[in-house]
Amino acid sequence: MNINNDILNEIRQAAGENNVLQNLEEKIPYKNDASYMPGRIPELVIIPENSDQISRVLKLCTKYKIDVTVRSGGTSLTGSSVTNYNGIIINTMKMDKILELNIASRYVVCQPGVRLDNLNEYLNKYGFFYPPDPASSKASTVGGTISTNAGGLRAVRYGATKEWVLGTEFVTATGEIIRTGEYTLKRSAGYDLTALIIGSEGTLGVLTEAILKIEPLPEKYGRILSFYNDIYDVGSALSAVKNAGITPLIAEFMDLKTINSIRDKLNIKIPDYTQFMLMVDIDSTEASLKGKIENVEKIIKNYTKDVLTIMDQKTMDEIYKARKGAYSALLNQREKKNEIVIIGDVIVPASELPATLKEIKNAVDKMKINVSLFGHIGDGNIHANIFAENTKTGLEKVEKLQMEIAMAAIRHKGCVSAEHGIGTEKNKLLYEEYKERNSLYSLELMKRIKAVFDPENIMNRGKIFYD
């Protein structure tokens, strides 16, 4: 529905005069997030300070059937934080406070606009950290990462965001302010609404507070780099480490193109034959780390002769930073000016990795598209970064390849989205996944649940579900 002057005045009153942007020039920046999916310039942008304002605004939006998109860091790679309709954007960045830290009970309470790096900078001072660590952690926020169930480099050990959220304060589309979960590490108390909110991509309402679990910083760890010319061996080496009962702190792989994009930052000698590199972090107590590392080195050496172990913290930090910047660094490998790099994101069970990687590589070779591969191999997450011309034909090719890769993941018991969410980019793929599994009713149930939170279907319409 169009926002006429009367409605506008009501919204301004509900949100607080200073929290509403209505000039065209102020709304233009909200037409983009980090994805290549086009968004629209919203009719209004609201930057509220508290959940009461959000509640009042959502009540009006439900009453007048106004489309709402929630947004925090705007780093979404799937178009989930831009609007596709004539609606408003609620930006929760002004709610950027860390409200409480309780070390004894191992939790921190945050508002949605807190950026992950800022949260960890704060926690590190106390010897603690919040494990979810997407490569976008500099800019992505508590609100956004909960809503996409973000993963990241440390997910192999610590799991994705869903493992770290104890509870939330949440405003439903109808404006009800609810609390889900609480401060305790365990609860057996009815439906787990917190779990429902995690990964819901702003389709149910607005997250306004989160109670997050925290961990002490690992005592000591070392990093083992190893080099391969066959992708199959990468998967096999890691499987062997895991079969030996060792869960690495992180386990990442990257192909030669990715290595080349960050080579100067890695600052290590890479053997000439290298097509792939595996990076594994092993942690332990100070006393037993050396032995554990030697053990892993021995296992990996069954698959490659070149293994490099790094224990120096500064070098490790530099390599970690370089890996986190890999997607961005690939931009410099673009051959043509109008090329974009689209990051794919599928996942399979770890045991299916070697075969899936091989199939993906075959699909890429067959379609003759420039692709570079890296990923959180430890948890089976593969990012195929597709270089494509930003033209109709270029994007059609991307869509075709994305579908091939998705189907490979589905065949190997995996999922079309590991950590970036669905947004508008993958709603068709998600549909295909459930269709392949003969479970389209799951999507139907999701829609029904959405209708309970959001009877007028105003929240992030067009995201997740393929019409």
Place this chain on the structure above:
Amino acid sequence: MTKNQILKITDECIKCGFCESVCPTLPAAGYNSIKGARGRIILAQFAINTGEELQISDSFYSCLDCFACLQVCPAGVNAGELSHLMKEEIAEKHINGNRVDIADMIKETILRFRNPLGLNRESAEWASSINFDESDTILFTGDMYQLMAYTKFINYVRKYFDRNLFNAFSRLISRHPDLIKLSRHFYDINMKVKMENNLRNIVRLLKMSGVKFNYLREDEDYPGMFLYDLGYINEFKKYANNVYNKLKKLNVKKIICIDPHTYDLMKNIYPEYIKNYDIEIYYYTDLINMNFEKTSEEITVQQPCHIVLHKNNYRALDILKKSANVKLNEPENLTSCCGGPDELLFPEIASEVSYKRYNNLKQTAGKIITICPLCYNNLSYDENVIDFSDFMIKLIK
């Protein structure tokens, strides 16, 4: 040409938002994206591509030119540089009918008096009792230390004016630039005393280090920073050439700058606009060559953006590290802006940025050392904020 340069920058951007996370003006402006790095890029791209009538000046004039965005951008995009080009578009071509009255006023007064406030005589008063050497090396103040007392006062008064009234006042001065000279009566007395002392401290440090140098006193021209920063590039080019020609006529071969803004301008920007530029530019801290007492005191340092983030070098930090227990708030090659460049046009943003930065520094150490008059002016919320020259002078053996 500028339009192409702008699109070249915006087209490199992948909209990842990393720059927003370090851009000081974004949270200070209540997360209104047009006052953040990514928003500036998206807005510029839209404005240039569509040519639509848009009021865009606030977005680009509020940029602090600190280059914090560049340090984190994976695509090497500099939203600070982009903002500068957009200001150039706005100022030179008045694109889309955007005008910035205060900027126009400042331009007029600089062109008329070679000093933003027409206070050439007052600017040299601090040195009235100092003898300088006959030398082809000169100390060049760029008027920065001197102007702080007046800016502080103007901002104080501004809080009681509404923006329209202030703009009307600016337009009046643009038409009658002589009126600006009235500002000689309006300054913050404490700041004036402090800044003039600091100027004398700097001279003393240099003299004690055996540096021989002259000072042009009333003949020193304002270097034209505001013209450059506010986007009046054609005027700046002409003006900078005049400043340079005058210096050459006076046979100046080396310049000692004492603030990072003038230093960056004369070292890096002047050569872009002046043919065969051959004056050597030094930062005063790099010429200090003497022994200081050591103190066990914990200090932190507000490193200037125009040195650290604009990839210039100086020795100030090394000198401080040798003399005191320095605890930095961030890695040595990074810093965070004091908000100073927004003081005149966006005082609310400037004070939000400066107060946040002050509190961060305060948590790091009891004393905060500044190495730029703008930083001092903006961060001196208490007595424990001290100019580098003031701190070092007390450690002379």
